[in-house]
Amino acid sequence: MEAWSRFLDAFFKPELIERYFPAIMKGVVVTIEVAAAVVATGIALGLLLAVARSFRVLPASALIVVFADVFRALPPLVLVLLVYFGLPNVGINLPSFAVLWLVLSLVLAAFAEEIFWAGILSVPKGQWEAARSTGLNFVATLTYVVLPQALRLTVPPITNRTVAITKNTALGTVIGVGEILNQATTAQSFAGNATPLMMGAVAYVILFIPVVALGRFLETRFQWRRA
Amino acid sequence: MTAGQPPILEIRGLRKSFNHVEVLRGIDLAVFPQQLVFIIGPSGSGKSTLLRCCNRLEEPTAGTIRVDGVDVMARSTDINVVRRRIGMVFQSFNLYPHMTALGNVMLALRKVLRRPRAEAQKLALAALDRVGLSAKARSFPAELSGGQQQRVAIARALALEPKVMLFDEPTSALDPELVGSVLNVMRGLKRGGMTMLVVSHEMRFARDAADRVIFMDHGVIVEEGPPEQMFSRPCETRTRAFIAELAR
C-alpha cells in the first residue's frame, strides 16, 4: 500500500488537482480553439486545391502536387520551428497561436487535397460523360454530380487525418502556445509534482477519445451503396 | 417521310485516331428527321467512337459534324448548347447514384435549361411517364433493375427534348429478359417521331424499326441500305459474312 499511496500522491494529489484545474481548463479552451481553426481552414483549402487540380491546368496542378508532397513529407515540428524562428528575422512577426494554426492548416490542407483528389478520381468516367452529354458544363458537373459522390468516399480518411493533425496542437508547447500540455508542464515545474501532467493527459484523452470513436462510427456509416 | 428536309445530323469525312491508331477512316453519314439509323459491325469497327464524336465526347481528328445545321467542331460553337440538342444513352447507363430517378432527370432541366423547380419536376415526371417509370420516380438507381435504370437514362436524355438521340449499345449490358422493355421504349420513341442513331446487335429490332442499316468495319462504312436489303441480300461480301455470323 505504501507504493500505491506514493503513486497516488505523485500523480493524483487532490489539492493540486483543485489548484491547477482552472489552468488546465484554459489549456483545453486554447486547444479546442486552435484545433477548430485548423480543421476549418485546412479542409477548406484542401478542397479548393483538389477542385483546382480537376481543371487539369498543368502548371497549377504541378504546383499543387509539389505543395501536397512537401507538406506531407515534412514533420510538422520542423515547419513550426522554421516559421517561428525564421519569419521574425525577415520582418514577419506572428504570435505563436498564429504560427501553430498556419503550419497545421497547411499540413492538413496537403493531406486533405490528396484525399479529395483520390475521391474525385474514383468517380467513374461515365458519370462525367453522362452529365456533360446533357449539356452540363464542367463546373456544374463537378458541383452536382462528381463532388457529391467523391466526398462521400472521403469522410473516413478525412476524419482520421483530421484527428491526427489536431493532436499536433500539443506541439504548440514548444513555441509557447498556452494549450493543455504547456499549462500542464508549467504547473508541474511549479508544483514539483506530476499531478498537473496527469491532469493534462486525462484532458487530452477526454477530448480525443470521443473524436476517435466518432471517426470509427463515420467509417462504418459511410460504406457506399454501389448501384 | 423526310423528303426534302435537311439532315439533322450530317457527318462528312470524319476521322479519328487514338495514339496513331486510326479508328475512323473517313465517315460520311446523314441522318434525316424522324429516321432511325441502325449501325452494326464487329467490335473495334469504330461504331461507338463514331457516336461519341457526334457530341464531342471524343475529339475528331478531321472532318465535320453538323447537328441541326450547327458545326459541332467550330471554335465559336458552345458545345454545352449543342449537347442539349443531342441525347445520349450509354451502355452502362451512367445514372447518378446519389440522386433518385426523378433527380437524375431533373438535374439538367434545372441547371442547364434553368427551369424553376416545379416546372422541372413536371417535365421530368412526364419524361419518366413516357418510359413507363413514373411510379419509380422516387427510387434510387440501386433499387432499380438494369432495364429500369436504362429507361431512366433514356428519360434523362429525353427530358431535354433533343433533336436527335444517340444510343450506344443500349441493351448490351442487360440481362436478356430486360432487353425487351428498353426496346419497347425505343420503339415508342420512333413512333413519336424522334430521330435516332443506334449502335446495337439487336437485329430483330433493326428489322422492325430501322429505316436504314449501316454496316461498319475497320473504321469505314462498308455498306448501307434499308433493313430488308441489308439482312437478306447484302451486296458486299464482308456484310454478308457478318450477317451470317450473327444469324448463327
Place this chain on the structure above:
Amino acid sequence: MEALLQQFFNLAIMERALPLVLMGLRQTIVLCLVVVPLGLAGGLGFALLSRSRSRPLRWAAVVGIDFFRAMPPLVLLIFVYSGLPFAGIRPSPITAVAIAFFLNTSSYYGEIYRAGIESVGAGQWDAARSTGLKGSQALVYVVLPQAIRNVLPDLVSNTVEVVKLTSIASVVALPELLYSADMARSVTFNSSPIVLAAAIYLAMLWPAVRLVSRLERRIAT
C-alpha cells in the same frame, strides 16, 4: 528577398552545421530502425488480441488502441520522460522515446492491421478452415497476406508518419536530426540549419509519400 535567402538558405551556415546535423540524422535512423519494427510487431499483437476469444482481452485491446490513438504522442512522451520519475522510474531520453513511440505506433499499426484483417472476406476464412487448416494457420497463410496487401498504402503511410514523429524526440533533448539542427540554429541565430534538416527529411520521405499516393490511387480504381 535578400533577407529571405540570408535567413533560410545561408549556404555557409548550412555547411558549418552539416557535421552536427549528420550526426543527428544517424541518431534518427537508429531510432527509426528500432521503433518501426517494434511498432509493426506491437501492432500485430494488438490486432490479434482484438480478435481473441476472451472478451476482456478483446476489450483491453480495443480500449488500448483507442486510448493511445487519442493521446498526442508528445504528451505521452513528456509523461513518460518527466512524469514517471515522480513514480521512481527515471528513463533515459532514448528509453522514454522508445516506450512512448512503441505505445503510440503499436496502436496505429494495430488499427491498420485490424481493418485489414476485417477487410478480408469471411469466405476466405471459410475456405481455409474447410480444407482443414487451423485458425492460426488460416490467419498466417491465407488471411494475413491478403490483409496486408489490402492495407499496404496505410502501412507505408503510417511508417512515413513514424519517421516524421521522431522529430518530437527533440523536445526531450534526444540528439536526433531536428534537435541537432535546432541547436545549430540557436547558436547561429539563423534558420538555415533547420532548412537543411527539412531538406534531409524531404530527401528521405518524398519518395515514400509519392509511393503512397500511387498505391492509394491503384486501390481506389
